[in-house]
Amino acid sequence: MKILMVGSGGREHALIKKLKESPKCEKLYCAPGNGGIAKDAECVNIGAMDIDNMVKFAVDEKIDLVFVAPDDPLAAGMVDAMQKAGVRAFGPDAKAAIIEASKVFSKNLMKKYGIPTAKYEVFDDPKKAMEYVVAENTTPVVVKADGLALGKGVIIAQTIDEAKDAIKSIMEDKQFGDSGNNIVIEEFLTGPEVSVLAFTDGKVVKPMVSSKDHKRAYDNDEGLNTGGMGTISPNPYYTDEVAKKCYDSIFVPTIEAMSKEGRPFKGCLYFGLMITPNGPKVIEYNARFGDPEAQVVLPRLKSDLIDICEAIIDEKLADVDVEWYDGAAACVVMASGGYPVAYKKGIEIFGLDENGGVDGAVVYHAGTKLENGKFLTNGGRVLGVTAIADTLDEALKKSYDAVSKITFDGAHYRTDIGKTK
Ligand code: AMP
Ligand code: GLY
Numbered sequence: 001m002k003i004l005m006v007g008s009g010g011r012e013h014a015l016i017k018k019l020k021e022s023p024k025c026e027k028l029y030c031a032p033g034n035g036g037i038a039k040d041a042e043c044v045n046i047g048a049m050d051i052d053n054m055v056k057f058a059v060d061e062k063i064d065l066v067f068v069a070p071d072d073p074l075a076a077g078m079v080d081a082m083q084k085a086g087v088r089a090f091g092p093d094a095k096a097a098i099i100e101a102s103k104v105f106s107k108n109l110m111k112k113y114g115i116p117t118a119k120y121e122v123f124d125d126p127k128k129a130m131e132y133v134v135a136e137n138t139t140p141v142v143v144k145a146d147g148l149a150l151g152k153g154v155i156i157a158q159t160i161d162e163a164k165d166a167i168k169s170i171m172e173d174k175q176f177g178d179s180g181n182n183i184v185i186e187e188f189l190t191g192p193e194v195s196v197l198a199f200t201d202g203k204v205v206k207p208m209v210s211s212k213d214h215k216r217a218y219d220n221d222e223g224l225n226t227g228g229m230g231t232i233s234p235n236p237y238y239t240d241e242v243a244k245k246c247y248d249s250i251f252v253p254t255i256e257a258m259s260k261e262g263r264p265f266k267g268c269l270y271f272g273l274m275i276t277p278n279g280p281k282v283i284e285y286n287a288r289f290g291d292p293e294a295q296v297v298l299p300r301l302k303s304d305l306i307d308i309c310e311a312i313i314d315e316k317l318a319d320v321d322v323e324w325y326d327g328a329a330a331c332v333v334m335a336s337g338g339y340p341v342a343y344k345k346g347i348e349i350f351g352l353d354e355n356g357g358v359d360g361a362v363v364y365h366a367g368t369k370l371e372n373g374k375f376l377t378n379g380g381r382v383l384g385v386t387a388i389a390d391t392l393d394e395a396l397k398k399s400y401d402a403v404s405k406i407t408f409d410g411a412h413y414r415t416d417i418g419k420t421k
Contacts, residue, residue, distance in 0.1 A: 001306065004058055005030040005041065006048050006078065007069035010333075010366035010384035011291035015069060015305075016040050017362070018298045022306040031057065035375050036365020036383075039354070048073050051081050058087045065090060065309060071148055074267075074287050075101035090309040092287050096202075096258060096265040100287040103153075103184045104146045113257040115250055116281040118142070120186035126171040129183060133163040140188040145170045147179030151227050152340075156188065191276040192237040193283065195293045198251055198271065199308055201317035202264030205255045207247065209300050209324050210238035211293045212418075217340060219416045226340045227381060230417035231331045232392055233296035237275050246273060246280050254285070266312050295364050295384045296329035328392040330399045331384045332417050333366070337410025339380035349375040349382070349408040356402025361387040363402065377408055392418055 001024050005012050013036055019025050020040060031054060033043030046053045048070050055078075058066050068078050068091035075097045082089035091097075098105050110117040123129035133141055143166040145153035153176050157163035163185075170180035198207040211233040217223030250271060258265045270286035270293070289297075298305075302323040311320040336343035349368065352375050355361045364386060367379015383406065387398035396418045403413060 001025060001064040002027045002061060003029070003306075004044075004061075004063045004066045005033075005069060006054060006066065006073055008032050008034050008037070008048065009070075009291050010364040010381065011289050011294040012069050013037050013040070013364040013366070014295045014298045014384070014386075015067060015289065017364070018301060018305045019067070022304045024304070024306045029061070029063070034365050034378065035368035035370035036363070038370055049076060051076060051078050054078060055081050055085045055087065058082060059085050063087060065306070067091070067309065069288060071097070071100055071286065071288055075148060088313055090313060091267045092265050096263045096267075097287040098263070099258065099265065099269070099285045101148055102146055103144050103284070104182050106285050107184055107186075109254075109257055109261065110282060113253055115253050115257065116279060118186040118189050118281060118283070120184050122182060122184055123171075124182050126167050129167045129171065129185060130164050132185060133157075133160055133167070139163070142186045142188050143167060143170065144184040144186065145176045145180040146182040146184065147176065149176040149179045151225065152176070153179060154225070189274050189276050189281060189283070191274045194235045194238045194242075194273045194275060194280075195231075195290055196238070196246065196251075196271045196273060197289055197293060197297055198269050199312060199317060199322060200255050200265055200267070200269050201312040201315045202255065202259055202266050203315055204318045205251045205269070206317060206322045207243070207251060208297050208322075209233050210235040210243070211290070211296050212237075213290065213293060214414060214417055219414050224340050226335070228290070228292045229333045229335065229414045231292045231296045232396070232418045233300060233329045242275055242280055246271070250280060250282060266315070291366075292331045292333055292381075292384050295331040295386050299329050299362070299386065299388045300325045300327070325388070327388060327390045328395045329386060329388045330392065330395040330418055331364075331386040332399045332403050332413055333381050334383040334385060334403060334406060334408075334411050334413045335381050336367070336377050336379070337412050339412065343380055344410065345376070345378050347377040347409045349377060349406065351405045351407055352383075353405075356385055357405045358387065358398050358402040360389060361385065361398050361402040363406070382408070382411070
């Protein structure tokens with residue numbers, strides 16, 4: 001098969017490495033890809049949001065399977081466009097991808113179908129939103145932009161003034177553009193967070209092994225929220241008992257709700273969960289593999305990923321066994337100094353072996369480019385240094401061993417992946 005991966009991050013690199021394991025994979029393209037991906041796939045210079053040219057390439061090259069990995073092209077209808085052109089594509093269509101692209105949609109869906117989530121109100125008027133937070137007078141309170149905001153659209157306000165500032169910057173100053181036309185104000189929940197990615201064809205749902213993301217920039221969960229500074233799998237808080245509760249009260253009801261709404265979800269649905277004292281609740285849905293969750297979940301997948309993708313497209317997921325390796329995986333993200341705010345690009349990376357010089361490790365490239373045979377930094381998150389092992393401690397040790405061999409000016413990584421709550 002000829003396969004085209006859409007995207008350019010560490011998640012896409014992990015997907016590509018897994019697809020390459022399949023005997024069915026003859027030729028892999030990635031658009032636009034990155035420096036490390038270029039070693040595993042032929043990179044094509046088409047932007048991830050350039051739907052017209054992506055479809056044209058897929059048709060011209062007779063691609064057998066297009067894998068749309070990032071949120072933006074999914075929400076913009078790249079899968080719909082591929083289908084229209086007769087190209088098989090993995091990922092939800094736009095009307096299903098809305099489960100991530102609109103928090104107002106997903107919150108209303110959960111309310112309508114009784115899926116556990118934080119209590120909330122929706123506002124399209126900043127004045128009314130401010131009156132509401134003043135009248136409720138409870139802190140912390142969570143303010144969320146409705147639309148996609150590069151993972152930055154959630155503000156946990158510790159005071160009423162902070163909440164008002166958040167409402168102002170999202171709705172009046174339009175910090176996230178039209179994504180802030182509507183906002184959700186919701187109850188602050190507590191408890192450990194768990195990420196569960198799940199394969200679904202709109203009929204059945206097969207959860208993958210669990211994972212845990214470390215979203216803050218610095219150790220001890222300090223600093224700003226990022227796209228994710230590291231992950232582990234499995235998540236120690238995701239016991240069999242919690243898993244069963246999530247399956248019955250969240251996963252199956254969500255899949256059924258989307259189908260009942262005429263928006264059957266086909267692809268990878270990401271459940272961002274919080275295990276609260278009152279049971280597991282949904283913090284957010286994503287319409288795609290998480291990044292860097294994919295980097296620890298995919299290495300543990302034993303079954304053929306192409307078979308799973310095809311079964312999902314054909315709505316025959318019930319017929320496929322999805323099997324996993326026991327053990328654990330850890331991913332430590334090496335980021336550019338200054339990320340997630342301002343950072344430099346184009347800095348040379350040294351010590352970069354494919355496995356970081358450590359057996360059982362693998363370095364997924366997130367923001368790199370290859371120039372004259374040298375790898376240079378080219379983004380905020382640069383590398384996802386990953387390892388699998390029998391135990392989490394061993395996996396973490398291998399990841400950090402590999403991290404210690406890789407250097408670039410200003411490199412920043414957390415030293416407590418797998419340790420904090
Ligand atoms: P999101 O972009 O929706 O994943 O939110 C980013 C982070 O904000 C989550 O991973 C949580 O840590 C936190 N968060 C979001 N909603 C809530 C909530 N209702 N209560 C507590 N923390 C939250
Ligand atoms: N790591 C969180 C996300 O992919 O949204």
